[in-house]
Amino acid sequence: MQxxxxxxxxxxxxxxxxxxxxxxxxxxxxxxxxxxxFxxxxxxxxVPEACGGKHDPLGYMALFFVLSVVCLAVYPFAALAKFIITAVASKE
Structure with missing residues (x-):
């Protein structure tokens, strides 16, 4: 389930x-x-013996998940920076 x-x-x-x-x-x-x-x-x-090994796609799934979590962690900082830039630009 996890x-x-x-x-x-x-x-x-x-x-x-x-x-x-x-x-x-x-x-x-x-x-x-x-x-x-696929x-x-x-x-x-x-070839039933080919299960796992270096072509196992589930290893990439963990990397894909970590990449998405890192992007989610960076997103608030990028949104805050964009907000600050637009606030400063609107005052000028």
Missing amino acids: DIWAFLGPAIVMFIIRNRIFSFCFLALYAALFIQM YQASLIHH
Whole structure:
């Protein structure tokens, strides 16, 4: 049950941040992960001994989750900086 957060975490971060370019980058990462998982599934289907190893896509899922959490942690600071810049620019 706890594994679902690794898959849904980046999507939740996309909905929180709501930036089009950021969302497209994460969508590209999801597509790359899907292709990697499809490749692994077809490889296991043809060669059952190929399970795991260096082509295991779940290792990338952890990296993807950590990347999304880091982006979520940086987001408030970027939003605050943008707010301060616009506040200073509007006073001039």
